[in-house]
Amino acid sequence: MDNFKHLNSQYINGEWREGQSSVKMENRNPYNGDIIAAYQAASLDDLNEAYEASARVQKEWAKTNPVAQRAVFEKAVAYIEANHEAFVATIIEEIGGTRLKAEFEIGLVTNIIKEASTFPFRMNGQILPSPIDGKENRVYRVPVGVVGVISPFNFPFFLSMKSVATALASGNGVVLKPHEHTAITGGTMIAKLFEEAGLPKGLLNVIVTEISEIGDNFVEHKIPRAVSFTGSTKVGKHIGMVAGKNLKEAHLELGGNSALVVLEDADMELAVSAAVFSRFTHQGQICMSANRLLVHEDVYDEFVEKYIAKVSTLTCGDPKDPSTIIGPLINEQQVKTTVALIEKGIEEGATPLIKGKVEGNIVEPVVFGDVTPDMTLANEELFAPVVSIMKVTSDEEVLAYANNSDYGLSGAIHTRDVERGAELAKQMDTGMIHINDGTINDEPTVAFGGVKNSGLGRLNGEWSLDAFTTTKWISIQHDRRQYPYS
Structure with a gap:
């Protein structure tokens, strides 16, 4: 068969x-x-x-x-x-x-x-x-x-x-x-x-x-x-x-609008890999996907450089090709919704660090910098390979930005101080959060679910x-x- x-x-x-x-x-x-x-x-x-x-x-x-x-x-x-x-x-x-x-x-x-x-x-x-x-x-x-x-x-x-x-x-x-x-x-x-x-x-x-x-x-x-x-x-x-x-x-x-946090003491290679996996797996069509990357100002430039380099290597196209990482969105309507959000982000002042092409139902990666909490990109669920990077200056700002959402499904925090990460995790309004991992996790014996919307x-x-x-x-x-x- x-x-x-x-x-x-x-x-x-x-x-x-x-x-x-x-x-x-x-x-x-x-x-x-x-x-x-x-x-x-x-x-x-x-x-x-x-x-x-x-x-x-x-x-x-x-x-x-x-x-x-x-x-x-x-x-x-x-x-x-x-x-x-x-x-x-x-x-x-x-x-x-x-x-x-x-x-x-x-x-x-x-x-x-x-x-x-x-x-x-x-x-x-x-x-x-x-x-x-x-x-x-x-x-x-x-x-x-x-x-x-x-x-x-x-x-x-x-x-x-x-x-x-x-x-x-x-x-x-x-x-x-x-x-x-x-x-x-x-x-x-x-x-x-x-x-x-x-x-x-x-x-x-x-x-x-x-x-x-x-x-x-x-x-x-x-x-x-x-x-x-x-x-x-x-x-x-x-x-x-x-x-x-x-x-x-x-x-x-x-739905979800998960935040992946990168603190100043994070393992940068791990954080970049986790952030790429958390956004672009199945074209971003996962409720747990990391829509927002909250990166500490001390490592912001380093993270962005390495993140952009890795995202640029992702292959897009026919899902039957074993080398393809990003295939099509499910239908034309999802593509139209995604394109409208991309255009809205540019209108509101976000900077497209990568802006791939749209061909048929294939949307190539789009990475936005200079995103602020009031922008549409930071508040809507992005069910596509589109991501926002936001600069944070302190743990207090991490919590303020992360909790500035009507959603609360998943999240992740990258830091070498796992207890610091755990304390932040306790204060984040989300049903699930993962330290030094991606936002996409589902295990058969562990409680799965969200809060708020x-x-x-x-x-x-x-x-x-x-x-x-x-x-x-x-x-x-x-x-x-x-x-x-x-």
Whole structure:
């Protein structure tokens, strides 16, 4: 199998079939514009059937022996390993990811599935004491039921799997709606993977559709008790509002405007490498990417010189070429948005130290100097290979600049004094921050999530287990209880 582009169907109740909507969807290669696949979009009836199928099968799945549940996830990992090149080819063709990006994403997917495979054995309960004589309190961890998952276009295989695998492993059913531009990598490829792994039919459903076809029904539907969304802050706020109105849990991983700090005592070679990786991996289309580089004035000139030299070596072009570092943005609209931000930055007085060309969906690196905290470049999420370098004079200014953002997802601090870095990190308004590393980090057992406009909740490890389960109190009165009347 060369890749999975034949998976241009809905996956509902364990069957591959056309959607019932009259809307036809096309999936295009972001580098050359070729049509990869065409879909008949899912309708509201398809969505309803998907949720009903998942709810119907979930009860039995939750009672399945944990050894049998774990075996499904072990088979899923084995399937990825056996079809590794097919997964790589699909990521390159559908997302425009480079081979480096594809390998990185597949590694993340494998690790989160391995972590999820431990969940069936971690559905632990407790026996708690009671102030009532003769009473035994049992607290059970149980699945929430059915989880709705909505995934984005940038790391769709992983960011779908992060919620899908852990929700399934916690005993839930799942309905997954991938982004329309990455319907295979973020959706039907995952359905095929779990189908081959032996997951009960109907437990996982994938619908490919436009929001215009289903509106808010994916969240409002009576069956799902939790919704996991990864995507833009604007859409995430709306989903959070709809979920709250319907008393559903919402787990939201949203945008970012991460700051990477370079202090005067930093290991300069390491800081430059980390800063380049943190901005230009997958064309900057990562919520954790370093949008802002805050560099101490004592090393500003040295850093800029070495940073520009390294960025100038990055190859741009066809993601199928193994030497390519920067491939295409996902679509023309993203390119237009990026170009507008670049032009805005120049208008506001930022200096383009490097200003690459724009050809098709390829945006070559753009590096801005003389950026100030009030500029648009310093405040907007830049989902592209565009970065701002800002000069800072003190730790107090580092904190002022870093915290001058509506976002708070990731960050990094480079210093040889790790305790100084840790103290600064404690004062930075962000959900995650890394000392002497890049801003792009995601590990299967460590809490992942942001603050402010970067989202709500945490996933990975025990945090995913908490997200997709609830607790049930069952008390047993062993001794006859005396009531005050009756």
